[in-house]
Amino acid sequence: MEIRQIEPGDAVGLGRWYDLRVVVARHDLPDCAVPGRREHLARFEYLWPSVDEEAVLAWDGGLAVGAASYELPQVENLRMVYLDLIVHPEHRRRGIGTRLLDEVYAAARRHGRSLIEVHAVRTLPGGVTRDEAGYRYLTNRAHQPGATDIRSRLDLDLADTEAILGEARAHAGGYSLVQWRDAVPDELVDDVAALQSRLMLDAPTGDLAVEQQVYDAARVRRQEATELGRGHRSYSTAARHDATGRIVARTKLAFEADDNTHARQRTTIVEPTHRGHRLGLLVKAANHAYAESNEPALRAIDAWNAEDNTPMRAVNTALGFRPVDRWSVFQLPVPAP
Helix, strand or coil: CEEEECCCCCHHHHHHHHHHHHHHHHHHCCCCCCCCHHHHHCCCCCCCCCEEEEEEEEEECCEEEEEEEEEEECCCCCCEEEEEEEECHHHCCCCHHHHHHHHHHHHHHHCCCCEEEEEEEEECCCCCCCCCHHHHHHHCCCCCCCEEEEEEEEECCCCCHHHHHHHHHCCCCCEEEEEEECCCCHHHHHHHHHHHHCHHHHCCCCCCCCCCCCCCHHHHHHHHHHHHHCCCEEEEEEEEECCCCCEEEEEEEEECCCCCCEEEEEEEEECHHHCCCCHHHHHHHHHHHHHHHHCCCCCEEEEEEECCCHHHHHHHHHHCCEEEEEEEEEEEECCCC
16 A cells, blocks of 8 residues: 655546545445535645645555545644545555554644544434444544534425524514625625634534634635635525624525535524524524525535534524434544654
């Protein structure tokens, strides 16, 4: 087996890596949309704001059998590496994951990083059975998760979005809705950036080491440019406080794969002084209706929430989301060479 760095212009390596991602996704998460080809092939051209990314591919002859991509934040969280490591289902338990992880440890040391964050899917009681090889690999080596996320799914064929929206509106007097696709309107971008900066302050992070990400209008625009460059499209709904004209709540749905039937729930946040008016429920229900009106093929929405984020999980339950699986979040100390 040989492990080689994937360079941004390596069309063969990027293509084999994408094919591997599709195989792994169909095996590990068969109920989810497979990764989008455009999204994958554009990843080095359209990097996330203030983040570098590197990747290595494990080859067995001419077959790509494993891959590790790792993001390196350049502004906040400078001791972190965010890792996505996959191994072909037919080549697991042969030491490929260990070899790849050793490569990532070496890269982390080169970049002066001390923690590697990685997620591992688990079966949720009553949910879909998952291959827990990644979780067992880490816990068998004495690593313990610092937090757990629950993935929930909304089946839009079963949801009564209009009824929920009507109920939420009855508790949200003094607020009006604003909606947009893809890029935030210029007159709203500063308020949206301020809300985005609150995200790590408000979301539960368990025992994880996490620094706040600070957004301004320029950073929001860079993120939008990356999303558009990778072929994403999104729908957002915000609540505006009528008395002040300020945006005080916002939610976003994103289409990131080539499958138009699936969307991913992204940011939902309510400014703390405006909580208690069911604004989270209001903007999410309104956004589902907005996306459905523009995306007739949409059937399912997936959302990841911290297991102990009781308020947001309650909002999702009210909307009709049902738990599917559990995602353990590990932060691995980088060992000395």
